[in-house]
Amino acid sequence: MSEQDPTPPNPQQQAREPIFLLPGDVTAIIGVLVAIHLASTLVLNQDGQMQLVFWFAFQPLRIIAGLDDLSLAVPLIWTPFSHALLHAGWEHVLVNCAWFAIFATPVSRRYGAGPMMAIFFISAAAGAALFAATTLYSGSYLIGASGGVAGLTGAAVRFIFQPVMVAQHPETGERMVLGRRLASFADLWRDSRARFFVLIWVLLNAAVPLLPLVTGTQMSVAWQSHLGGFFAGLLVVGLFERKS
Template identity: 40%
Template sequence: MNNPENQQNPQETGKNAPIVNLPPIVTALIVLMVLIHFCAQVILTDESLYRFFLTFGFAPIRLQYAPEMPGGIGALFWTPFTHGFLHADWMHLTFNMLWLAVFGTPIARRYGPYGFGVVFGLGLIGGVIGYLIVHFNSVAILIGASGAVSALMGGALRFMYQPLLKAVDEETGEVRILGRRLATPAELLKDQRAVGFTVVWMGVNLLFGLFPQLMGMDGASVAWEAHIAGFITGFFAVAWLERRLF
């Protein structure tokens, strides 16, 4: 029989529980991006905001005219990363931050802040490469954390549908939760949920790119190439992290 003295009062437990139970690295990143966007919207004029985006966003045309553009040649090295901290409007920011919280949390809890940073950073680079392949001579500016968020999504897909692994202590009989195993690509192909999630997500992004009018949006406003490239990057990046950290 359970001892009442050892039981916690549900009201007390709820009182002490955090309102937002996100890993610190995820919370810090969301706060940082909100602050950057808020300051940019409040402080900068329309003209200076465009120059700000041109300096820290990724513009493929910079590969040809880097010396003449804001930031010069140096921007070739920082814009593949800094573009992910800029957003066009509050809706763009809100959408990305919600997905960052959803898929960044399992990655941060599994691999820690270092592993989270690796997947996020590689996702930014992967997104830039995907965008560059399709828009090599484009003057459009790529901004937003979508590529990195897609990488977190692709990485989380490798384990989020896997069953929990458990171990039983031989002496006490206590059951310990070990976590979820990282699935191989071949194993994921046998999982209908993983396949369905991937097909729907990829399909929606391809529709944005191939038939933007049918989706009711301007194709240039949705960096579907960065989404897909980031997803693929994160999908394979976690396997490297798994070997390095476990």
């Protein structure tokens, strides 16, 4: 009597490894950012691109113009948020997407898609506010997701450096991983890794205005948006923490 090989399992019934390790919501938002920039470069002509910036970029000068003509300030209702969906070039959008993937992922996995997006857009608006405070009369405009991503960075800093908490089930005695707790601001300062990350991140962005003195070239980096977004995310993430 000969032995026969067991029937191989149906490939469709086997568990499949995901192609992308990113959460679905993170992947979707990256897709939106890329799609918007792709459409703006392939579909719109130069006049259309100027209109896109005019209506959806954040322009602080509208605050002043609105004092004389209120209609000129109407786009300020949405542009503190919509500017985060526009980018100046492919390098700009790809760097922001990579940064977004790194820091939106832990925030999304901890809080879910809705809170992650809320932190992103709240931080984008906070970054726009600080940008306006420092460029009110300059005529500059703000585009790019970096303020929102900086907020996700600040939110993630509150827990990614904390130790994993493990507890014992009261009935079975099984060890359970509870995750990482949200650090207080005092905890952030006491933790050497978190303190180093925050200080280096803030100092690097705060130093951007001084770079032209060293390099002799003007830097088109919205450091104000980075700082405003970072501290907004650092502050508001606690609102989404689940109460035990």
